[in-house]
Amino acid sequence: MTRITTAYAFSSSVENLQQRQAELVRAQEQMTSGKRVLKASDDPTAAARAERARAMEQRADATTRAIDASRNSMTLTESALSDAGELVQQARELIVAAGNASYSDAERADTANQIAAIRKQLLAVANRGDGTGGYVFSGQGSSQAPFIDQPGGVGYTGSGGATQVASDEQLPLTLDGNETWLAAPTGNGVFTTSSNSASAWIDAGRVTSPAAITGSAYQIQFTVANGATTYSVIKDGSTAVLSDQPYTSGQAIQVDGMALSVSGTPGQGDSFDIQPSTPSASIFSVLDKVVAELKTPSRSAAQTTQTVQSGLRDIDSVANHLQSTRSMxxxxxxxxxxxxxRVDDLKLYGKTTESNAEDLDMAQAISDFSNKQTGYSAALQTYASMQKLSLFNYING
Incomplete structure (x- = not known):
C-alpha cells in the first residue's frame, strides 16, 4: 500500500500544472509562428528535411539571379542585332540606288556619304554597352569598347569567345563580337568572284553540283582576236579546265560544279577571279569597299555595275550572318x-517540402490549443481543490 503524503500531492499537482502551462505556451508559439517545428529538437527528422529544402531554395534563388543576368544581356544583344539589321537594310537600299545609270559622280559620292554615315551607326551598335560597365559584344570581357576604327579597317580588341553565368546552367552573358561582326562568309558562301575589267562584270555565281566543288582557285581569262572574244578557265594558276570557249554576254560559264555569268564586253587580257569562300567578311569592310568605289570619279558603267552587284552580294551575306546570330x-x-x-518548379518543390516538414496544420492546432486550454483550466481547478484537503483545513473546519 503506497502512502501519499500531502507534500507529494501538492508537488505532483504543481508539476502537472507547470507541464500543462508549458504545453499551452508552446501551442501558442506554434500558432503565432505558423510552424510546427520551431527548433531541431522538436522533430529532428523534419528539421533536417526542411533544412535540405531551404538549401535547395537558396540554390534556386542563385540560379534565378544568374538567369536574370543572362536574360538581360541576351535581350540587349537581340535588340542591338535588330538595330543592325535595319541599318544594313538601309545601306542595301542605298547601294541599289547607286546603280542608277542616270546618277552622276557627285550623286554617287553623296550616296557613298550616306552609306558611310550608316557605317558609323553600325560601329556604335557593335560597341553598345550593357549598362553595367561592360559591352554586349565584348566576348570574354573588356573594359574598353571591343571594336576600334583604324586605318586598315575596324579591328576587334575584345577577348574571343563568350562569357557564361556562374551557375550550373550554361547560359551566356556575352557573344563573341569578332564572330558576330567580322566573320561572315565571303562571296556566296561557297566561292567569291571579282573582276579587273572596265567593260564587263561578273555575278555572284551559284553552285550547280555541291559534290563537284573542289575548293580550288580559278581564273577566267579573256582573249579578243579578229573580232572574236573567247575565254579560258585556269585552275590553281596552271591547269586549263576550259580553253578558247566562245563568249556570249550573260551566258553561264559552268566549271567544276559552279555556274557564273560574265556580262558586258570583256577586253583583251581581262580576267575574273574565283576564290573559295572564307569566314572573313566584315560589314565594315564591305561598306568601306562600296564607299571607296562609289566615291571614285569617272568610273565606267561596267565598273559601277560590278560595285553594285558585288556590294549587294556581300551585304546580303553579312545580313544573313547577323540574322543567323539574332536567331541564335x-x-x-x-x-x-x-x-x-525548371528553376521555378525546383523552388516550388523546395518550398512545398519545407512547408510539409515544419508548417503547422492550423485547424488541428486550434483544436489542440483548445484541448490544452481546457486541460490547463482543469488542472488549475484541481490544484485549487487540493489546497482545501490539507489536515489543517480539516482541523480548522
Whole structure:
C-alpha cells in the first residue's frame, strides 16, 4: 500500500500544472509562428528535411539571379542585332540606288556619304554597352569598347569567345563580337568572284553540283582576236579546265560544279577571279569597299555595275550572318525561359517540402490549443481543490 503524503500531492499537482502551462505556451508559439517545428529538437527528422529544402531554395534563388543576368544581356544583344539589321537594310537600299545609270559622280559620292554615315551607326551598335560597365559584344570581357576604327579597317580588341553565368546552367552573358561582326562568309558562301575589267562584270555565281566543288582557285581569262572574244578557265594558276570557249554576254560559264555569268564586253587580257569562300567578311569592310568605289570619279558603267552587284552580294551575306546570330540569340532567350521554368518548379518543390516538414496544420492546432486550454483550466481547478484537503483545513473546519 503506497502512502501519499500531502507534500507529494501538492508537488505532483504543481508539476502537472507547470507541464500543462508549458504545453499551452508552446501551442501558442506554434500558432503565432505558423510552424510546427520551431527548433531541431522538436522533430529532428523534419528539421533536417526542411533544412535540405531551404538549401535547395537558396540554390534556386542563385540560379534565378544568374538567369536574370543572362536574360538581360541576351535581350540587349537581340535588340542591338535588330538595330543592325535595319541599318544594313538601309545601306542595301542605298547601294541599289547607286546603280542608277542616270546618277552622276557627285550623286554617287553623296550616296557613298550616306552609306558611310550608316557605317558609323553600325560601329556604335557593335560597341553598345550593357549598362553595367561592360559591352554586349565584348566576348570574354573588356573594359574598353571591343571594336576600334583604324586605318586598315575596324579591328576587334575584345577577348574571343563568350562569357557564361556562374551557375550550373550554361547560359551566356556575352557573344563573341569578332564572330558576330567580322566573320561572315565571303562571296556566296561557297566561292567569291571579282573582276579587273572596265567593260564587263561578273555575278555572284551559284553552285550547280555541291559534290563537284573542289575548293580550288580559278581564273577566267579573256582573249579578243579578229573580232572574236573567247575565254579560258585556269585552275590553281596552271591547269586549263576550259580553253578558247566562245563568249556570249550573260551566258553561264559552268566549271567544276559552279555556274557564273560574265556580262558586258570583256577586253583583251581581262580576267575574273574565283576564290573559295572564307569566314572573313566584315560589314565594315564591305561598306568601306562600296564607299571607296562609289566615291571614285569617272568610273565606267561596267565598273559601277560590278560595285553594285558585288556590294549587294556581300551585304546580303553579312545580313544573313547577323540574322543567323539574332536567331541564335532568340533561341537562347527561349532556352533561358525554359531554364527559368525548371528553376521555378525546383523552388516550388523546395518550398512545398519545407512547408510539409515544419508548417503547422492550423485547424488541428486550434483544436489542440483548445484541448490544452481546457486541460490547463482543469488542472488549475484541481490544484485549487487540493489546497482545501490539507489536515489543517480539516482541523480548522
Amino acid at each position: 540569340t532568340g533561341e537562347l532567350l527561349k532556352r533561358i525561359d525554359s531554364v527559368q521554368g
